[in-house]
Amino acid sequence: MKTTIKIDSKNTNMVAHRGVSALERENTNQAFIAAGNREKYVGIETDVHRTADGKYVCIHDSSTARVAGVDMNVEESTLEQLQSVCLLDMDGTPRNDIRIPTLQDYINICHRYGKVSVLELKTPFEAEHVREIADIIRDLGHLDMTVFISFHKQDLIYLREFLPDQPAQFLCGEWNESVKAFVKEYKLDLDICYPPLTKEVFDDIKATGVKLNIWTVDDKDLGEKFAEWGADYITTNILE
Numbered sequence: 095m096k097t098t099i100k101i102d103s104k105n106t107n108m109v110a111h112r113g114v115s116a117l118e119r120e121n122t123n124q125a126f127i128a129a130g131n132r133e134k135y136v137g138i139e140t141d142v143h144r145t146a147d148g149k150y151v152c153i154h155d156s157s158t159a160r161v162a163g164v165d166m167n168v169e170e171s172t173l174e175q176l177q178s179v180c181l182l183d184m185d186g187t188p189r190n191d192i193r194i195p196t197l198q199d200y201i202n203i204c205h206r207y208g209k210v211s212v213l214e215l216k217t218p219f220e221a222e223h224v225r226e227i228a229d230i231i232r233d234l235g236h237l238d239m240t241v242f243i244s245f246h247k248q249d250l251i252y253l254r255e256f257l258p259d260q261p262a263q264f265l266c267g268e269w270n271e272s273v274k275a276f277v278k279e280y281k282l283d284l285d286i287c288y289p290p291l292t293k294e295v296f297d298d299i300k301a302t303g304v305k306l307n308i309w310t311v312d313d314k315d316l317g318e319k320f321a322e323w324g325a326d327y328i329t330t331n332i333l334e
Contacts, residue, residue, distance in 0.1 A: 096116070096117060096194050097117070097134065098114065098116070098117070098132065098332055098333065098334035099312075099314050099332050099333050100333075100334055101132070101314050101317045101321070101333050101334070102321065102327065103228065103318075103321045103333075104322060105321075105322040106211075106320070106321040106325045106326065106327065106328050107136040107137065107323075107326060107328075108134050108135050108136060108137075108156050108326075108327075108328055108330065108333065109135065109136065109137040109139050109210075109212050109307070109327050109328065109329040109330070110125075110126075110128075110132075110135045110137070110138045110139065110329075110330070111137060111139050111310050111330055111331045112125060112140060112141070112154065112331075113125025113126045113128060113129050113138060113140070113307065114128035114129045114132070114135075114331070114332070115331045116312070116331040116332035117184075117332075118181065118184070119181050119183060119184060119189075119192055120154065120161065120195075121140055121141060121152045121153055121154055121249065122152075122162075122181060122192050122194075122195060122243035123195050123199055123200075123203060124192060124203050126138055126195070126199075126200055126203040126204070126287065127203060127207075127209075127260050129209065130147050130204070130206065130207030130209055130261070130317075131202055131207070132334055133333045134223070135207055135209060135242070135250070136209065136263055136327075136329070137210035137211070137212045137289055137332065138203070138209045138210040138211065138212065139199050139213075139214065139243075139329055140152045140156045140201075140211075140212075140213060140214065141153060141198055141214045141216040142215060142216055142227060143169060143216050143217060144169060144217070144219065144247045145168065145169065145171060145172055145173050146169060146170050146171055146172050147172040147173055147174075149172075149173040149195065149214075150197035150226075150227060150235050151166055151168065151173065151176060151195065151196055151197065152194065152195045152196070152199070152200050152229065152234060154170055154216070155168075155196055156217070156280065157223065158179055158194070161181050161182060162179045162180065162181050162182060162188075163178050163182055163186075163188065166179065169217070172239065174195070176194050177193045177194055177307070178261040179193070179194070180192060180193065181193060181194065187200065189252060191292075192258045192310045197227065197230055197231075198230065198234065199220055201203060201230070201231055201234045201236050201240075201313070202234060204236060204239070205234060205235065205236045205239075208239075208253065209239075210239050210240070210241060211231070211236060211239060211240040211241070212240075212241050212243060212307075212327075213227075213231075213241070213242055214242075214244060214246065214258065214265070215227070215242060215243070215244040215249040215250075215253075216244075216248070217220065217245075218246045218248060218249065219246075219249050219252070220252075221252040221255065221274070222293075224249060224253055225252075225256060225281045228253070228257060228260075229291060231330060232281075233244075234243065234290055237238060237260075237309055239272060240244070240260070240261070241261040241262065241263060242261070242262040242263070243263040243264075243307075244262075244264070244265055245264075245265040245266070245283050247264070247276060248309035250262055250264060250280060250282060254280050258281070259281075260312060261283070262280075262282050262283065263282060263283040263284060263285040263307055264276060264277075264282045264283075264284055264285065265285045265286075265309075266284065266285070266286055266287070267286070267287045267288075268290055268293050269284075269286060269298065269299055277302070277304055278302065282297060282304070283304045283305035283306070283326075284304050284305070284306050284307065285307040285308075285309060285329070286299070286306065286307070286308060286309070287308075287309055287310075288308045288309065288310075288311055288316065288320070289319070291308065293323065294319075296323050296325075300324065304316070304324050305327070306312070306323075306325055306327070307324040307326060307327035307328070307329060308320050308327070308328050308329065309328075310329050310330060310331060311329070311330050312330055312331050312332050312333060317333045
């Protein structure tokens, strides 16, 4: 039976990438609950898209094809249409009880298990949509335990307009002067892909005072190395 890989994470906060996505279908209630039931995970990460009828759902891709075997464009479909499709289990067979979760489903699970929501704004949103997402989370009583992340600078700029002190991380693949200037200007932390990450780059990032999240680390030795260096967060599919 497949299970998580235990590591010595030191003082690093472990974040379950799309839930425990090595064990359960990614970005499903089942994957979120699997993370909720494991004490080691401080946070649960997911991706949010907006549907054609203005609802918010947790799915990584802009299409359902990879996770459902049925090709539906997320932003051009209604919530009812999206949730009418069964998602595929880990062995590739459709499972009737696995459906695309809403943002509310995800937040409620994080809240129930006392986990930090690490919420990726997956697409370039309008300012009003970023505010709607934050308002939904606030109404569910979980905004103080939510970290927003995004590759899209404008999403984070919109967030800063009405939540100047909300924890937020800029997602990126490299560390350079442009990234450094952006996170400094908007008081952001950093969520960086690990392959280009050397100790020299790591130390330079930490010297700026930002918190550092490293994604997506599934190798035990790498996870323990980054924990030893002093990473604030490690996002992972399987390490625990």
